[in-house]
Structures are given as structure tokens and as C-alpha cells.
Amino acid sequence: xxxxxxxxVTRLPSVPRSAAxxxxxxxxxxxxxxxxxxxxxxxxxxxxxxxxxxxVYHQFKTKEEIVIAVLEDDLGELESALDxxxxxxxxxxxxxxxxxxxxxRVVHRRRIVSAxxxxxxxxxxxxxxxxxxxxxxxxxxxxxxxxxxxxxxVRGAMISAAIGGVVTHPLVVDLDDETLRxxxxxxxxxxFAVTD
Amino acid sequence: xxxxxxxxVTRLPSVPRSAAxxxxxxxxxxxxxxxxxxxxxxxxxxxxxxxxxxxVYHQFKTKEEIVIAVLEDDLGELESALDxxxxxxxxxxxxxxxxxxxxxRVVHRRRIVSAxxxxxxxxxxxxxxxxxxxxxxxxxxxxxxxxxxxxxxVRGAMISAAIGGVVTHPLVVDLDDETLRxxxxxxxxxxFAVTD
DNA sequence: GTCTATATATAGATAGAC
DNA sequence: GTCTATCTATATATAGAC
Numbered sequence: 191x192x193x194x195x196x197x198x199v200t201r202l203p204s205v206p207r208s209a210a211x212x213x214x215x216x217x218x219x220x221x222x223x224x225x226x227x228x229x230x231x232x233x234x235x236x237x238x239x240x241x242x243x244x245x246v247y248h249q250f251k252t253k254e255e256i257v258i259a260v261l262e263d264d265l266g267e268l269e270s271a272l273d274x275x276x277x278x279x280x281x282x283x284x285x286x287x288x289x290x291x292x293x294x295r296v297v298h299r300r301r302i303v304s305a306x307x308x309x310x311x312x313x314x315x316x317x318x319x320x321x322x323x324x325x326x327x328x329x330x331x332x333x334x335x336x337x338x339x340x341x342x343x344v345r346g347a348m349i350s351a352a353i354g355g356v357v358t359h360p361l362v363v364d365l366d367d368e369t370l371r372x373x374x375x376x377x378x379x380x381x382f383a384v385t386d
Numbered sequence: 387x388x389x390x391x392x393x394x395v396t397r398l399p400s401v402p403r404s405a406a407x408x409x410x411x412x413x414x415x416x417x418x419x420x421x422x423x424x425x426x427x428x429x430x431x432x433x434x435x436x437x438x439x440x441x442v443y444h445q446f447k448t449k450e451e452i453v454i455a456v457l458e459d460d461l462g463e464l465e466s467a468l469d470x471x472x473x474x475x476x477x478x479x480x481x482x483x484x485x486x487x488x489x490x491r492v493v494h495r496r497r498i499v500s501a502x503x504x505x506x507x508x509x510x511x512x513x514x515x516x517x518x519x520x521x522x523x524x525x526x527x528x529x530x531x532x533x534x535x536x537x538x539x540v541r542g543a544m545i546s547a548a549i550g551g552v553v554t555h556p557l558v559v560d561l562d563d564e565t566l567r568x569x570x571x572x573x574x575x576x577x578f579a580v581t582d
Numbered sequence: 583g584t585c586t587a588t589a590t591a592t593a594g595a596t597a598g599a600c
Numbered sequence: 601g602t603c604t605a606t607c608t609a610t611a612t613a614t615a616g617a618c
Contacts, residue, residue: 355547
């Protein structure tokens with residue numbers, strides 16, 4: 191037998207993209223963030239790149255494939271953050287590392303994150319996407335410290351929702367990234383310091 | 387001059403709805419929550435009620451008018467909560483009353499709230515809707531206690547995002563409403579008790 | 583990899599009868 | 601208040617040339 195690479199189904203597939211595919215993904219990510227998936231047409235994506243619809247369809251057979259490609263790129267970042275955090279033992283230290291990485295990630299892309307996270311099309315897609323569900327398990331394990339009681343889960347869910355949602359909140363739109371990031375860190379730590 | 391009712395532009399218009407209009411609004415609210423505004427067609431709304439598209443268009447001239455009607459109904463609840471909270475002086479007590487009312491509101495409609503709040507079409511609409519912006523000012527004034535510093539605003543925004551987002555979070559989907567509500571209250575109070 | 587051209591379905595919206 | 605029928609624009613998607 192030849193050297194066949196074993197595929198690790200517990201991890202996101204890392205498909206190599208052509209330059210043309212990368213252009214589609216980048217334009218789609220921006221438009222999905224601003225208009226939602228349903229509010230973004232193939233024509234809008236094509237116009238943003240400066241090609242025709244047919245050229246986009248040459249790269250991805252369907253619109254859904256574009257959505258999946260966008261999500262795989264996006265979730266790759268989250269997977270990396272989890273890999274780093276898991277080098278620490280499960281516990282407050284791993285949680286702190288993870289939250290710092292996640293906060294960096296959402297602040298850096300604050301114009302896009304919130305809308306994407308709640309888009310009904312994306313929510314539906316991810317709910318049946320096995321590698322994503324495994325990522326969420328890893329994320330929540332660190333966030334709750336393994337505690338599966340109602341209190342720990344509500345706390346984890348609220349902090350997760352807070353971090354994902356705050357970056358586009360009207361109350362903080364005029365804050366610069368650095369201020370927002372540091373205040374988010376400070377407040378998050380304060381919460382854990384007290385409720386642990 | 388006759389008895390002309392003065393219109394209070396600082397409050398939401400309370401337009402009396404016919405039964406047919408109420409049916410449209412109710413079906414639209416449900417569908418917007420599940421598919422987003424862009425993902426919901428007039429045909430879907432008509433099918434949900436059991437009439438034709440033309441019948442829906444007889445009640446509302448455009449799709450946007452339906453969205454606005456849905457939001458006015460929805461925000462009416464928020465306005466009532468603010469009216470109640472503002473009978474207390476601005477301060478921790480008003481904040482506590484407001485948060486309890488808002489938590490009740492989002493838990494009661496947990497399947498819908500989160501998607502609606504982040505829908506790009508709705509966000510755009512509300513950003514130029516004066517009565518809504520005034521509601522947000524009142525909400526944030528109570529939430530921050532009038533403190534306009536970065537720390538207070540990030541805290542207010544995170545708590546606001548946490549409450550709006552937690553109710554549909556995967557970590558808590560299996561919790562019943564009562565447990566979720568009481569844990570949300572407990573955690574929210576704990577945060578304020580420590581960070582005030 | 584990108585183009586023109588086209589097929590097919592469905593979107594939002596209106597006219598006019600009952 | 602609801603219907604049938606229809607208009608126009610745009611959606612996803614494909615065929616085939618360069």
C-alpha cells in the first residue's frame with residue numbers, strides 16, 4: 191500500500207484554497223457579516239470581487255459550499271485557540287488563556303462576528319456539522335471547568351454570549367479596539383474571580 | 387378647534403391593529419425568528435396564516451411595513467418595562483427592577499429574541515428609528531447608572547449582550563424557563579454586587 | 583479562470599373581481 | 601378581507617466559448 195494520509199475526523203478539514211477561492215471567501219465573509227447569508231446574493235459576491243456570477247460558480251458549486259468554506263476558515267481560528275488553551279490543564283488557567291485568545295479574535299473582527307454568530311442559516315448549518323459540535327464541546331468544557339450543573343452552564347453561556355455580542359453593541363461602538371479588549375478582559379476576570 | 391390628541395413623538399406609536407393584521411404580525415414574528423427577515427418571504431407568511439400573498443399585501447403595503455409592525459409590538463414590551471423601572475430613582479434599585487423585567491421578557495420568548503436582535507435588516511431599521519433610539523438611551527442610562535466611562539459602558543454592553551444571547555445558547559437549551567430565569571437573575575445580581 | 587447567454591424558480595408588488 | 605392572475609426583477613444555477 192502507498193502512504194495514505196489518515197484523515198482526523200475530529201478536526202476541521204484543512205482544504206487548500208486557490209487564490210480565486212480565497213477571494214470569494216473573503217468577499218463572502220464581509221457581505222455575510224453586513225447583510226446576513228440570506229441577504230447576500232451570488233451577484234453581490236461577484237460584484238465585490240469584480241467578476242461574473244459564473245466565475246464564482248466555477249469556484250464553488252453552490253452557495254451553501256461558500257458558506258461552509260467561510261465557516262471552516264473562521265472556525266480554524268477557534269480551533270487554534272483551543273489547541274493553545276488545552277496545553278494547560280483544565281481549570282482557571284486554561285480558561286484564562288482561552289478567553290484572552292477568544293477576546294482578541296472577536297475584537298479584531300468586531301464588525302462581522304456578532305451577525306454571523308446568530309445568522310439563522312449558519313446556526314442551522316453548524317448544528318449538523320460534526321467538527322463544529324466537537325469544537326463547542328471543547329470550548330464549553332474549558333468554560334465550565336467540567337461542571338455540568340445549571341449554574342455553571344448559565345454562567346458559561348452568559349459569558350460566551352457577552353463576549354460574542356458586546357463587540358457590536360451600540361454602547362461601545364465608539365471605543366477603540368485596545369480599550370474594548372482590555373476592559374473586556376478585566377471585567378471577564380473579575381466575574382470569574384468572584385463567582386468561582 | 388376640536389379635541390385633537392397631541393402625539394407624543396418620544397413614545398412608540400400605538401397603532402390599533404385589525405385581527406387580520408395581528409395574524410400577519412404573529413406569523414411574521416415567528417418566521418423572522420426562525421429564518422431571519424431576509425430568509426422570510428411574503429409567501430411563507432401567507433402560507434403560515436393560510437391565505438394568499440395578495441391578502442397579506444392588503445394589510446401591509448410592503449414587507450418593510452410588516453417588519454416595522456413586528457418591532458413596534460415587540461418594543462412596546464420593553465417600553466413598559468422601562469416605565470416601571472423608572473418609577474424608581476436612577477440607581478441600583480431601578481437597575482434591578484429593569485433587569486428582572488427584561489430577563490422575564492427574553493426567557494419567555496427565548497426561541498425568537500436572539501435571532502431578531504442581531505438580524506442585519508432589523509439592526510439597520512432600528513438604527514434610524516427615533517423612538518427606538520430613545521428607548522435604548524433610557525435602557526442604557528439605567529444599566530450604567532449614568533456613568534459614561536469606558537468601563538461602565540463595556541460592563542453594561544456585556545450584560546446586555548449576555549441577557550439577550552444566553553437564552554438561545556446551546557449550553558442552556560435543555561434548561562426549563564424557570565431554572566434559566568432564576569440562574570440568570572442570580573448571576574446578574576452577583577456581577578453588580580461585586581463590580582459596583 | 584473568466585466570459586456571455588440562458589434556464590427556471592421565486593422574490594416583492596399590483597390590478598381588479600367577489 | 602380574500603381571491604386569481606399577472607408584472608417585473610432577481611434569485612440560484614448551468615452550458616459552452618475563449
